[in-house]
Amino acid sequence: MAQFWKPGTEKPRLLDDGEGGVLFFSSSYSSSSSGFGFSSTEKQRQRLPVYKYRTAILYLVETHATTIIVGETGSGKTTQIPQFLKEAGWADGGRVIACTQPRRLAVQAVASRVAEEMGVKLGEEVGYTIRFEDLTNPDVTRVKFLTDGVLLREMMDDPLLTKYSVIMVDEAHERSISTDMLLGLLKKIQRRRPDLRLIISSATIEAKSMSTFFQMSKRRRGLEGETLEPKVEPAILSVEGRGFNVQIFYLEEPVSDYVQSAVSTVLSIHEQEPPGDILVFLTGQDDIDAAVQLLIEEGQNDRKKSELIVLPLYSGLSRAEQDLIFSPTPRGKRKVVISTNIAETSLTLEGIVYVIDSGFSKQRFYNPITDIESLIVAPISKASARQRTGRAGRIRPGKCYRLYTEEYFINEMPAEGIPEMQRSNLVTCVIQLKALGIDNILGFDWPSPPSPEVMVRALEVLYSLGVLDDDAKLTSPIGFQVAEIPLEPMISKMILASGELGCSEEIMTIAAVLSIQSIWASSRGAQKELDEARLRFAAAEGDHVTFLNVYKGFLQSNKSSQWCHKNFINYQAMKKVMEVREQLRRIAQRLGIIMKSCERDTTAIRKAVTAGFFANACQIEAYSHNGMYKTVRGSQEVYIHPSSVLFRVNPKWVVYHSLVSTDRQYMRNVVTIDPGWLTEVAPHFYQQRQLSHMPH
Ligand code: CDP
Ligand code: MG
Numbered sequence: 201m202a203q204f205w206k207p208g209t210e211k212p213r214l215l216d217d218g219e220g221g222v223l224f225f226s227s228s229y230s231s232s233s234s235g236f237g238f239s240s241t242e243k244q245r246q247r248l249p250v251y252k253y254r255t256a257i258l259y260l261v262e263t264h265a266t267t268i269i270v271g272e273t274g275s276g277k278t279t280q281i282p283q284f285l286k287e288a289g290w291a292d293g294g295r296v297i298a299c300t301q302p303r304r305l306a307v308q309a310v311a312s313r314v315a316e317e318m319g320v321k322l323g324e325e326v327g328y329t330i331r332f333e334d335l336t337n338p339d340v341t342r343v344k345f346l347t348d349g350v351l352l353r354e355m356m357d358d359p360l361l362t363k364y365s366v367i368m369v370d371e372a373h374e375r376s377i378s379t380d381m382l383l384g385l386l387k388k389i390q391r392r393r394p395d396l397r398l399i400i401s402s403a404t405i406e407a408k409s410m411s412t413f414f415q416m417s418k419r420r421r422g423l424e425g426e427t428l429e430p431k432v433e434p435a436i437l438s439v440e441g442r443g444f445n446v447q448i449f450y451l452e453e454p455v456s457d458y459v460q461s462a463v464s465t466v467l468s469i470h471e472q473e474p475p476g477d478i479l480v481f482l483t484g485q486d487d488i489d490a491a492v493q494l495l496i497e498e499g500q501n502d503r504k505k506s507e508l509i510v511l512p513l514y515s516g517l518s519r520a521e522q523d524l525i526f527s528p529t530p531r532g533k534r535k536v537v538i539s540t541n542i543a544e545t546s547l548t549l550e551g552i553v554y555v556i557d558s559g560f561s562k563q564r565f566y567n568p569i570t571d572i573e574s575l576i577v578a579p580i581s582k583a584s585a586r587q588r589t590g591r592a593g594r595i596r597p598g599k600c601y602r603l604y605t606e607e608y609f610i611n612e613m614p615a616e617g618i619p620e621m622q623r624s625n626l627v628t629c630v631i632q633l634k635a636l637g638i639d640n641i642l643g644f645d646w647p648s649p650p651s652p653e654v655m656v657r658a659l660e661v662l663y664s665l666g667v668l669d670d671d672a673k674l675t676s677p678i679g680f681q682v683a684e685i686p687l688e689p690m691i692s693k694m695i696l697a698s699g700e701l702g703c704s705e706e707i708m709t710i711a712a713v714l715s716i717q718s719i720w721a722s723s724r725g726a727q728k729e730l731d732e733a734r735l736r737f738a739a740a741e742g743d744h745v746t747f748l749n750v751y752k753g754f755l756q757s758n759k760s761s762q763w764c765h766k767n768f769i770n771y772q773a774m775k776k777v778m779e780v781r782e783q784l785r786r787i788a789q790r791l792g793i794i795m796k797s798c799e800r801d802t803t804a805i806r807k808a809v810t811a812g813f814f815a816n817a818c819q820i821e822a823y824s825h826n827g828m829y830k831t832v833r834g835s836q837e838v839y840i841h842p843s844s845v846l847f848r849v850n851p852k853w854v855v856y857h858s859l860v861s862t863d864r865q866y867m868r869n870v871v872t873i874d875p876g877w878l879t880e881v882a883p884h885f886y887q888q889r890q891l892s893h894m895p896h
Contacts, residue, residue: 203455203464208448208606241317245283248276249442256437257281258288261366261397265390266414266434269401272441273587274548274594277401278310278370282343283318285366290397291342295365300348302376304330305515306546309522311335311345318343331686332715332780348378352385353686356635360389366397371546372410373402375619377629380647385636387414387645394430403545404583407436413647444593446555450606458558459487461603463494465556466536469601470508476553476598477535479543481588483562483577485717488512488538495536507532513539513547516717518772525549541580544587548594555592555600557585559613565861566625568653570834571815573625574859581617585609619648626650626658628688631667634674635683641672661815664885665693681791685784687715694812695788697881703798703805704788706748710809712781713747714857714869719777720843721770733768738845741802742854742871744809746845748800751777807881810873813855814882817873820852829854829867832878832886841866 245251250271260267271277278299285297301307311328320326327336328345336344348369355361367386372379386398400410411434455461462480469478482488492512499505511525529535529551537549541561561580566573580588585602592598602609621629633641642655662668667679667689674680678696685692691711698707713719720730737753739745750767754774757763764771785795798804810817818829818838827850829838838859840847844867846854853875856867878886 203461203468204452205449205601206452206606208450208602208609241319245276245280245317248280250276250280250439253437253439254280254284258284260435260437261285261290261399262430264431264433264435265394265396266398266400266432268407268410268414268434268436269399269439270404270407270436271401271439272443273403273545273590274443275439275441277439278306279314279317281368281399281401282345283314286318286343290365294363296341296363297343297366297368298351298361298364299343299345299368299370300351300379300382301345301546302348302371302374302379303515303542303546304347305517305522305542306371307345307347308519309526309547312519313526314343314345332783348376348382352378352381352632352636355385356683359636360393361396362393364396366399368399368401370401371403372400373404373545375617375621375648377620377624377626380619380621381629381632383413383647384645385638397430400434403587407438410434410647411436443590444595445597446589446593446600447597448589448600448602450602450609451604454605454608455603458482458560458603459491459494462538462556462558463491463498465601465603466495466508467498467505469554469556469599470505470534473554473599475534476596477529477537477549477551478554478556479549479552479591480536480538480556480558481541481544481561482538482558483560484540485512485514485516488514488540491538495538507534508536509533510536510538513537513543515540515542516773516776541584541588543591544584549591550594552591552594553596553598555588555598557588557600557602559585559602559604559608563617563623564620565623566654568651568657570831570836571625571657572831572834572836572859572865574861574865576861579613581614582609583616585613621646621648621650624654626654627661627690630655630658631662631674631679631683631689634662634668634672635680639673661885662689664815664882665689665812667693684791685787687711687784690812690815691715692812694808695784696791696793697811698805698808699788699793699796701798701804701808701811702796703801703808704793704795705797706805707808708781708784708788708795709751709777710744710747710805711784712777713751715780716773716776719747719750719770719773721764721768726768730768734843734845736767739802740849740872741806742846742851743844743857743869744871745802745805748805750774806871806873807877809871810855810877811881813857814878814885816856816867817875817878817886818854818856818867819875820850836865838865838867840870841868844868844870846870846872 269277282297282299291297307328307330311326312322315322315326318326323335324337324340326343327341329336329350330347331350369379369382390396414434466478482491492510495508495510499508513525525537543549559579560577562575563578565576589600592600630641638644642652659672666675667682669675674683681696682689682692685695691714695707695711698704737746737749739749750769761771764774817832819832821828821830827839831838851872853873854870855873857869860866860868
């Protein structure tokens with residue numbers, strides 16, 4: 201397919217060097233790619249832009265309760281600042297320096313990098329914690345990387361986070377729900393802990409509004425008559441980046457298939473452009489795997505194309521796969537990394553000279569009226585597009601190919617993204633705040649408040665789950681137990697119900713699988729074989745029961761990777777399922793849930809699923825010939841996802857785990873139910889009136 205490119209004409213606002221179409225990042229260093237072993241780690245560290253600011257950063261942190269640090273991606277914020285703090289003594293006396301990230305993969309990657317730079321074993325002086333994986337040692341870990349979600353959980357046991365001396369909330373520009381909650385809660389903690397220091401760091405941020413947010417505490421402190429040391433006015437520091445010109449090209453005509461278009465662009469860069477690695481931004485595991493597959497096939501019978509080393513980058517990769525991404529490209533080869541927006545600001549890959557930007561990412565959207573939350577492939581913002589472009593200017597002047605037209609960029613792309621808080625279902629968020637003793641959820645001090653309708657919806661669902669009582673307080677024991685399990689409340693409720701229904705062994709497996717992206721080894725090239733493999737495990741009751749068949753087969757194979765390969769199952773994912781399951785068992789034991797198997801009484805299993813996911817119940821449209829369902833609550837049109845074993849089977853009543861949106865709203869992970877169970881498990885949610893048309 202021929203694609204025609206047009207150099208961009210936009211003059212970027214901030215980084216303009218006066219020449220149209222060229223983004224300029226101030227370049228004060230001549231750099232060589234790191235990782236080739238010419239210089240010591242220490243020299244590499246000194247070459248990073250933040251190094252020049254070491255003294256300034258340490259001074260500001262010493263004298264200010266909150267320091268806001270803005271700096272170009274790759275300037276060394278995440279890997280260096282925690283080390284500066286450590287060297288300056290902030291971890292003395294058993295205290296710990298924390299650095300949070302919105303993404304699990306970023307936590308693992310930066311922690312292992314920092315351990316390497318400090319010459320220590322990961323898990324000792326430097327460690328990390330993500331959900332279901334704790335690589336720290338409380339006695340010796342002094343620099344700790346963790347997801348913002350995990351830090352929120354730690355507050356449940358230690359509300360003032362007393363073991364931390366400095367907390368660096370990194371990637372704040374991402375505005376994830378957990379980051380926003382953390383900012384609100386840390387602001388409260390600060391009032392009780394004048395010794396605590398906060399660093400808010402990000403690639404691009406409205407530093408002013410963040411500063412205003414943290415300033416508020418000054419007045420309150422003054423009123424309460426506490427001491428005003430350290431300075432409560434936040435400090436703002438801007439780290440000047442280093443980088444090179446990136447020339448931008450746009451498509452002359454829009455394309456419909458960005459995967460195909462990205463693949464063609466990779467191939468033509470490889471044919472026509474000098475050496476240098478390529479970074480491609482797609483949206484998720486599906487389209488990334490498809491692109492990887494297409495490129496690998498291209499390389500199979502073409503010597504030139506076989507010089508490409510094609511690597512996917514998304515959450516859920518194993519450590520070995522991550523290491524490949526970061527290791528230097530061998531001579532005569534060209535690395536092609538195909539990534540979600542994780543490589544936009546969370547991770548910096550050296551050696552990238554060419555960026556291909558699809559213009560899309562997977563985003564969550566929630567509509568409180570229909571009560572539907574789904575993952576949608578949606579246009580990114582101009583701010584994101586600029587970040588993606590910048591990734592090409594790391595080691596020398598680069599090129600960025602945007603798979604959209606310039607008119608589209610100028611006229612249609614939104615300037616900024618919307619914070620996740622304002623486009624999500626807040627059930628998980630509300631239960632966490634309740635568990636932290638925040639009673640007045642509507643009055644909570646948010647960086648960007650969510651709409652009251654969404655809050656009310658969340659309260660209602662939690663009430664129906666039996667988690668909150670009439671006064672919107674956590675119920676005992678259910679509410680406290682649900683809050684204690686580090687999963688979405690609906691899964692937690694399903695687990696609790698399984699204890700009573702005598703199917704906890706099975707539900708633990710299902711919960712573990714649902715907490716993982718996908719257990720199937722999907723790739724476009726082998727769709728037919730994958731579908732056949734799936735059929736081998738398919739259960740008439742639906743995907744949840746199918747997972748049990750896969751799990752059983754995996755155990756019977758002695759957890760064999762060949763068995764997984766043969767059956768199109770992702771071995772890494774299955775290993776993760778085992779780990780998560782084990783952790784859930786431990787939590788269940790602590791909560792006094794009795795472990796029991798129902799010996800394939802799938803009624804008990806499906807009832808337990810319904811007890812958690814009743815809000816996602818759907819009925820097939822009687823006269824629909826195309827498999828259209830309507831949600832029971834909001835009468836929204838939904839369809840069974842082609843990856844489900846119930847696709848085309850179309851049973852009458854189902855509940856789903858999640859929705860993805862493409863041309864339609866598709867239900868992923870679907871199980872058949874008896875509609876009578878709905879009023880049984882959630883009488884408040886499904887008042888008789890709504891279900892009057894139900895057969896009983
Ligand atoms: O946080 P920020 O984007 O400012 O930069 P950083 O993540 O601290 O990255 C600083 C340097 O460390 C970059 O040159 C990265 O390529 C390198 N790095 C790495 O080589 N391997 C990692 N796992 C993480 C960072
Ligand atoms: Mg960073």
